Amino acid sequence: MKILVTIKRVPDPDTRIRVKPDGSGIVTDGIKHSANPFDAIAVEEALRIRERGVDCEIVVASVGAEDCVEQLRVGLAMGADRGIWIQSDGDLDSLAVAQVLAALCEREKPSLILMGKQAIDDDSNQAGQMLAGLLSLPQATFVSKLELTDANSRARCGRETDSGIETIVVKLPAVITTDLRLNEPRYVSLPGIMKAKKKPVENLKASEVAPLAKSRTHLVSMEAPPKRKAGVRVASVDALIEKLRNEAKIL
Numbered sequence: 001m002k003i004l005v006t007i008k009r010v011p012d013p014d015t016r017i018r019v020k021p022d023g024s025g026i027v028t029d030g031i032k033h034s035a036n037p038f039d040a041i042a043v044e045e046a047l048r049i050r051e052r053g054v055d056c057e058i059v060v061a062s063v064g065a066e067d068c069v070e071q072l073r074v075g076l077a078m079g080a081d082r083g084i085w086i087q088s089d090g091d092l093d094s095l096a097v098a099q100v101l102a103a104l105c106e107r108e109k110p111s112l113i114l115m116g117k118q119a120i121d122d123d124s125n126q127a128g129q130m131l132a133g134l135l136s137l138p139q140a141t142f143v144s145k146l147e148l149t150d151a152n153s154r155a156r157c158g159r160e161t162d163s164g165i166e167t168i169v170v171k172l173p174a175v176i177t178t179d180l181r182l183n184e185p186r187y188v189s190l191p192g193i194m195k196a197k198k199k200p201v202e203n204l205k206a207s208e209v210a211p212l213a214k215s216r217t218h219l220v221s222m223e224a225p226p227k228r229k230a231g232v233r234v235a236s237v238d239a240l241i242e243k244l245r246n247e248a249k250i251l
Contacts, residue, residue: 001054002112003049003058004060004104004110005039006042006114006116007040007074008036008063008068009036009071011032011033012031013120015032019222019223019224022221024219026222034074035074035075036116036119036120037116038116038119038177038180039115040185041182041184043058043079043080043185044184044185045182046058047079049112049148054148058079059083059108060072062083062085063101068085069083072084072085076199077193077195080199082200082201083199083202084204086205087205088205088207090215091218093215093217095126095217096214096215097127098130098133099134100206100210100213102210103210104209106135107209111172112176113131113174117142117178128141128177131175137173138170138171138175139177140157140170140177141176142159142160143157143182144160144180155174156168159179
């Protein structure tokens with residue numbers, strides 16, 4: 001069995017983000033980057049599947065500039081077997097990334113594709129669903145519980161929904177996107193870091209893997225949200241209703 005896990009390089013969640021004065025993007029100087037937290041959960045789940053006795057190869061893949069190899073090494077240090085860096089120096093939207101990953105999956109033929117439910121930099125929550133559509137594969141999104149059944153030919157997934165946990169069964173191969181409650185990723189150990197240096201990372205070019213992949217959306221501008229006004233204390237429920245009706249205009 002082969003499990004393919006995607007990892008995206010994103011600004012660290014604890015890093016202070018500043019928007020460029022011209023609104024063309026964020027200031028990257030001095031910004032610490034890390035593996036997307038939801039993708040780290042996906043890597044952890046792949047490792048736990050193997051630790052439960054499933055004989056599998058775990059492959060981590062990332063699409064982007066050379067810097068993303070650092071995040072691939074994190075996945076390898078956690079315990080993945082090999083990495084694939086798909087080189088792309090330009091910005092790719094969710095569909096273009098899905099097209100590149102679809103071409104990679106056609107090449108690798110994984111039995112299970114694990115992805116974070118979304119990346120914390122753009123919060124698009126689209127690549128996993130688009131990848132499943134391009135490959136015509138079953139999908140389970142926002143998964144907080146995962147169990148392989150029927151001789152590892154099916155996956156029973158507990159999905160986070162507004163009304164509670166929905167349990168569905170998908171036939172493998174399938175695309176599964178991981179939610180926050182699925183697990184807590186392990187810390188990378190020093191022996192793991194040393195072993196990761198010897199594990200192979202294959203370099204491919206996005207233009208060769210998926211020559212027709214092209215972004216259809218482009219960032220026009222961005223701006224930081226306005227600062228919130230200080231709150232006020234009201235003397236009564238009637239005063240609160242009056243402010244909601246006449247000032248906030250939400251009643």
